[in-house]
Amino acid sequence: MLLPPCLVLAVSTLPFVVSAIPALRTSQWPIQIPEEDIRLSQSNRVMEQNDTICDAGSKQWSGTVNLGKGRDMFFWYFESLSHPKDDPLIIWLNGGPGASSMLGSFYEIGACLVDKTQNSTYRNPNSWTNLANIVFIDQPIGTGFSYTEDRKLWAQTLQDATLDFDKFLDGFFALFPQLDNGKRDVHFVGESFGGQYAPHYAAATRRDFASIILINPWIDPVYHVLARWEHICASGKDYMHFNQTLCVHMEEGYSTCETHGNECQLTQNPSICLEAFNVCLSGIQKWVEMGMEHRDWYDDRNKCLKPEDCDSGFSPVRRYLDSDSVKKALGLKSSFKYDPMNEAFNEKWTNGVDATVPSTRQIATLLDAKDTKVLILNGNNDISVPTASLVRTLDNLPWSKHAAYLTKKLSPWYYKDSSGSQQLGGELKQVGNLALVTVNNAGHMNVHDQPIATLSILQKWLKSRKLSVE
Known part of the structure; x- marks a missing residue:
């Protein structure tokens, strides 16, 4: 589970086309590989990996950055297949909270994907390593390969995790200084609850990023619940065959949920936001859950x-x-047990003070105070984070170009599929530093569901950070 269900444009119509995969280049710098067990604390560890676990086609390293006694943050770094010396660096975080970023690496956009039947991996032809160097990070402490049995060592809040992440970057770039030379673009990606992680971390750090990319991001919990009525009952998705009586009950609770949600958004007060969330749970979410038998929260096309x-x-x-x-x-x-989701961590954080507060202030800080480009991609079949909730959140976002963004219309975008045929990818709009891309026929993990389409968007974004004509 990625998120608990209870929490849980004037654009050029030219297609965004992915270029052919470039030839492999060799590593551009030497890395000293210690022989010690990387689980030892009090120092950073890095190990070069061969193609046994993942035939990446490029150099790769795994390791940990020590953040204190017993607190080791794990990473897996893959060089670009193109020009690793010059290509940008992408920092990838999955969400949860408590989800391992190895899901992103081995199920979504990494160099290798897990073969479900063979318990092995195969080369991913649509890997983001075609375009960039990528590091996948298991964070906060307590997640994935950064797991520790001592729960007191886990990050307790977003503030704790922000401090840990900033310290991690210092340690990681000490291991790979050529990635932090001031000339290379560094892009920061957060998926799902990464819509909390990435904005908080990027807004607080002294570092600047070329852009923030958020994928089906958990930005405003109240608005996400509110938009489930629209997604299920008012979007024309007849194939869902949702009980209309339940839709009537959800509609009856809509206005009260909306009023409380607006107050949460205005104040960003944890107590007010928690109250608003509970109002929306009783007014909308409980009816959604009654009609969700055998349905997939993360992709409304699926039967479970x-x-x-x-x-x-x-x-x-x-x-x-x-x-x-x-x-x-x-x-x-x-004896180490790897789990891509730490359920205890998830429960702790979803019941914590940060769980229901939007990350909109942090996003506004990035757009204006830090002059950072922000791209949001959202799969149109996601029930947990409906596209309608992101449209509403961004249209109401208080930043310097709010009026211009609000009045601009979404426009279609296109890509070429594997046969070279042009396909409609979804809709898009961009004003200044903010861009929203909706992805057709895709759920919560839209980069997994539509790898060619989303890679075409990434290619254009990395090149110019501009997706539409303003």
Whole structure:
């Protein structure tokens, strides 16, 4: 589970086309590889990986950055397949909270994807390493390969996690100084609850990023719940066959939820936002849950007749990365248990003070005070984070170009599929530093569901950070 369900344009019509995969280049700098077990604390560790675990086609390293005794933050870094010396760096975070970023690597956009039937991996032809160097980070402490049994060592709040992440970047760039030379673009990606992580971390750090990219982001919890009525009952998705009586009940609770949500957005007060969220749970969410039997919260096209039908890649990633061969390659003891979702961490954070407060102030800070480009991609089939909620949140976002953004219309965007045919990808609009891209036929993990389409957007974004004509 990525998020608990209870929480939980004037644009050029030219297609955005992915260029052919460039030839592999060799590593552009030497890395000194220590032989010690990377789980030892009090120092940073890095291990070069061969193609046994992942035939990436480029150099790759795994390791940890130590943040204090018993607090080691794990990363897996892959060089670009193109020009690793010059290509941008992408920092990737999954959400949860408590989800491992190895899901992003081995199920979504990484160099290798897990074969669900063979418990092995295969080269991903649509990997983002075609365009950039990428580091996947298991964070906060307590997540994925950054797991520790001592819960007192886990990050307790977003503020704790922000401090940890900033310290991690210092340690990571000390291991790979050529990535932090002041000339290379660094892009920061957050998926799902990464819509909280990335804005908070980027707004608070002394570092500047070329852009922030948010994928089906958990930005405003109240608005996400509010928009589920629109997604399920008022969007023309007849194939969902949702009970109309339940839709009537949801509509009756809409205005009260909206009023409380607006107060939360205005004040950003944790107590007010929690109250608003609870109002929306009773007025809308409880009716949604009554009609969700065998439906996938993260992709309304799916039927969940068996648990593995709708587990968003957790089962195959867990099986593969928890195998003895992988743990040995990573320098881990066989007794270490890898889990792509720390349910205890998830429960702790979703019941914490940060759970219901929007990250809109942090996004506004990035857009204006830090002059950072922000791209949001949202799959149109996601029930947990409906596209309508992102449209509403961004249209109401208080920033310097609010009026211009609000009045601009969404326009279609296109891409070429694997056969070279032009396809409608969704809709898009951009004003100044802010861009929203909706993705057709895609759920919560839209970059997994539409890899060619979203890679075409990424290619254009990395090149110019401009997707539409203003």
